[in-house]
Amino acid sequence: MVASILGVGGITFITTGLIPVNGTTTGFAYLLYVLIVASTWGFPEAAAVSVAATLALNFFFLPPVRTLTIADPQNWVALFTFFATSLIASRLSTKARRRTIDAIERQQDLERLYTFGRAILLIQPDEDFAQVLCRKLADTFDLSAVVLFEQRTNLIHRAGRVEFEGMDSQLRDAAVQGTSFADAERNRVITAIRLGSQPIAGLALQGSRMPDSVLQSIANLVAIGLERAKAQELSNEIVATRRSERLRTTLLDAMAHEFKTPLTSIRAATSALLTATNDEIFKSKRMIQIADEEASRLQDLIDNALDTAQLDNDQIDVNLELADLTETIRDVVASMKSIAGERITIQSDSPQPPIPFDRRLVKLALKQILDNAIKYSPADSPIVVHYSRNEDMVFVEITNHGKGIPAEDQARVFERFFRSPSVENRVPGSGLGLSIAYRIAQAHGGALTVKSHPGETTFRLALPFERINSA
Amino acid sequence: MANENGGKLSQGRILVIDDEPQIRRIMRETLTGAGYEVEDARGGDEGLVKMRDYHPDLILLDMNMPEMGGLDVCKEIRRDSAVAIIMLTVRNSERDKVAALDAGADDFVTKPFSTPELLARVRASLRRVPMAQGASAKLQFDELTIDFPGRTVTRGSTTAHLTPKEVDVLRFLVQRANEAVSHRELLQGVWGPDYGDQVDYLRAVVKNLRKKLESNPESPHFIKTEPWVGYRFNTLPESS
Numbered sequence: 001m002v003a004s005i006l007g008v009g010g011i012t013f014i015t016t017g018l019i020p021v022n023g024t025t026t027g028f029a030y031l032l033y034v035l036i037v038a039s040t041w042g043f044p045e046a047a048a049v050s051v052a053a054t055l056a057l058n059f060f061f062l063p064p065v066r067t068l069t070i071a072d073p074q075n076w077v078a079l080f081t082f083f084a085t086s087l088i089a090s091r092l093s094t095k096a097r098r099r100t101i102d103a104i105e106r107q108q109d110l111e112r113l114y115t116f117g118r119a120i121l122l123i124q125p126d127e128d129f130a131q132v133l134c135r136k137l138a139d140t141f142d143l144s145a146v147v148l149f150e151q152r153t154n155l156i157h158r159a160g161r162v163e164f165e166g167m168d169s170q171l172r173d174a175a176v177q178g179t180s181f182a183d184a185e186r187n188r189v190i191t192a193i194r195l196g197s198q199p200i201a202g203l204a205l206q207g208s209r210m211p212d213s214v215l216q217s218i219a220n221l222v223a224i225g226l227e228r229a230k231a232q233e234l235s236n237e238i239v240a241t242r243r244s245e246r247l248r249t250t251l252l253d254a255m256a257h258e259f260k261t262p263l264t265s266i267r268a269a270t271s272a273l274l275t276a277t278n279d280e281i282f283k284s285k286r287m288i289q290i291a292d293e294e295a296s297r298l299q300d301l302i303d304n305a306l307d308t309a310q311l312d313n314d315q316i317d318v319n320l321e322l323a324d325l326t327e328t329i330r331d332v333v334a335s336m337k338s339i340a341g342e343r344i345t346i347q348s349d350s351p352q353p354p355i356p357f358d359r360r361l362v363k364l365a366l367k368q369i370l371d372n373a374i375k376y377s378p379a380d381s382p383i384v385v386h387y388s389r390n391e392d393m394v395f396v397e398i399t400n401h402g403k404g405i406p407a408e409d410q411a412r413v414f415e416r417f418f419r420s421p422s423v424e425n426r427v428p429g430s431g432l433g434l435s436i437a438y439r440i441a442q443a444h445g446g447a448l449t450v451k452s453h454p455g456e457t458t459f460r461l462a463l464p465f466e467r468i469n470s471a
Numbered sequence: 472m473a474n475e476n477g478g479k480l481s482q483g484r485i486l487v488i489d490d491e492p493q494i495r496r497i498m499r500e501t502l503t504g505a506g507y508e509v510e511d512a513r514g515g516d517e518g519l520v521k522m523r524d525y526h527p528d529l530i531l532l533d534m535n536m537p538e539m540g541g542l543d544v545c546k547e548i549r550r551d552s553a554v555a556i557i558m559l560t561v562r563n564s565e566r567d568k569v570a571a572l573d574a575g576a577d578d579f580v581t582k583p584f585s586t587p588e589l590l591a592r593v594r595a596s597l598r599r600v601p602m603a604q605g606a607s608a609k610l611q612f613d614e615l616t617i618d619f620p621g622r623t624v625t626r627g628s629t630t631a632h633l634t635p636k637e638v639d640v641l642r643f644l645v646q647r648a649n650e651a652v653s654h655r656e657l658l659q660g661v662w663g664p665d666y667g668d669q670v671d672y673l674r675a676v677v678k679n680l681r682k683k684l685e686s687n688p689e690s691p692h693f694i695k696t697e698p699w700v701g702y703r704f705n706t707l708p709e710s711s
């Protein structure tokens with residue numbers, strides 16, 4: 001302000017002293033200066049300059065010179081016209097300037113809206129959509145706080161440098177009833193996000209005053225973004241359901257195959273017995289024995305399947321008991337004699353003291369690993385169970401001489417339902433066995449690992465002496 | 472030949488190929504009990520080796536085996552043998568049935584099966600339709616020569632072996648040349664009285680026969696289809 005007035009003084013000095021010119025020229029010089037001030041600074045400065053220029057013109061140029069009185073009435077008109085022109089010019093100038101600023105701001109707003117809209121489209125499906133949305137909004141529009149309350153999920157998402165305190169109820173109102181709220185003092189605004197006419201969320205912004213049109217555009221973009229998130233969630237659910245259906249079918253297929261095998265023997269035996277003539281008694285005892293053994297095996301299979309299915313769903317509760325692990329291993333191996341024959345041998349370093357473990361669960365885990373070894377190795381190849389220990393843990397290593405697990409599958413072999421593509425269509429299986437064994441190991445505070453190269457695969461079950469985390 | 476059956480003559484030699492030891496066990500029990508000689512193999516590779524040494528009359532082949540799958544084994548056997556093959560399947564699906572027949576199996580049985588059913592199918596597969604009296608051993612039609620006792624078919628310079636069922640179906644049709652023979656008649660005549668509805672079996676055999684007999688299996692000259700009725704062996708020249 002002061003500087004602009006000094007400018008008037010400057011011009012006056014030049015025109016009266018340095019380069020003597022008449023009043024008219026000076027007047028135009030003043031006008032020019034007023035325009036410059038108006039377009040550079042603003043109306044107040046330009047108005048002040050107008051007043052100063054008028055006075056200067058009067059004082060220095062209009063007769064009688066060096067007084068504020070004016071002799072000639074024409075000069076009054078001239079002076080008044082000068083003042084009016086000056087004011088109008090500065091007004092017009094500032095208006096033009098204002099409009100330019102507005103246009104630039106609007107362009108910036110549009111750019112920001114475009115950036116924001118694009119950012120919404122680029123949000124990855126695995127990110128927390130609403131959260132990232134708020135963050136992008138705060139970043140793009142340079143807001144100090146953004147809060148989003150989504151009615152569907154009943155969640156509040158926050159972003160921005162500043163804590164947005166209070167106004168939770170207004171935010172909810174906006175989401176439910178569609179009301180808006182503005183707090184000009186703290187530069188806050190709360191608006192409803194609508195899809196069609198239905199409000200689906202409430203959005204609170206702090207830190208930047210933006211025109212209503214921009215706010216509305218933001219609200220629309222957020223609405224679209226939230227709808228996209230909802231569609232993405234639905235799509236994921238469908239994919240998951242379809243996958244789980246497919247897995248269920250695979251599981252049922254595998255179980256059907258396993259169950260049908262002992263059933264075949266039983267059915268064949270019983271139907272043969274029913275058609276046996278009286279003098280075929282000698283073979284009937286053998287048949288009955290086969291039927292009995294296979295029925296028992298079927299029972300085991302069913303129990304195993306039920307156990308596995310149940311464990312797959314629940315938390316594994318471990319009942320620790322001090323027991324002899326070697327004996328448990330021997331029991332498991334013995335129970336598998338009918339399908340493995342004499343293939344399995346047990347080796348151990350030295351007699352082992354009893355350790356705490358859940359016998360039922362560890363039996364199941366060992367059975368799964370042995371099943372795996374039998375299934376995926378040649379029919380006459382040996383399987384070795386090696387039992388050892390160090391100070392804190394016992395190790396049960398089961399080695400088979402099958403084709404091996406491809407390196408890229410080794411990391412995934414303990415995943416629920418995972419079946420290596422190299423065997424998927426050849427050998428029936430549910431893909432659950434190893435994952436159950438893995439979880440049983442973990443539930444004991446231990447671990448199940450695998451090392452495999454073509455020709456040899458070793459699974460290692462490690463159990464700690466003392467459970468690391470007590471219940 | 473004295474054997475486990477207490478001096479009875481063996482009804483035939485059967486090779487069981489199945490990866491599950493319990494299945495091999497029950498098969499052996501059931502079949503030896505019915506008077507057959509049984510040998511078994513744990514998989515396709517072992518099965519193919521044993522075939523050469525044992526010369527079975529019939530092979531019972533499991534469809535779901537790891538390593539070499541049942542269908543592959545069947546195709547491999549069919550490459551140079553016309554021995555009777557019955558496939559054991561787990562699922563009773565059309566697809567499995569068609570796949571088995573297409574691979575060259577003569578019949579199939581779904582697990583679990585009843586022993587009488589299995590034995591009936593074994594009998595049907597081992598059944599040989601006796602040659603009618605006075606029927607010629609070799610027949611010639613243009614460039615096609617059929618040798619019934621030798622079970623071969625020669626077209627031009629190519630000779631193909633016929634499976635037992637192929638021989639029987641062909642002979643049945645040839646003995647009623649230029650006459651339409653119904654599906655039912657064919658099935659019961661060749662497979663036995665328990666059969667009559669299994670048109671798929673016939674279709675599979677005819678398809679394979681056409682591959683061996685016809686210069687263009689897609690538009691056959693010799694074995695004509697009688698729609699809705701059955702088949703006819705045609706010896707008349709084609710009218711253009």
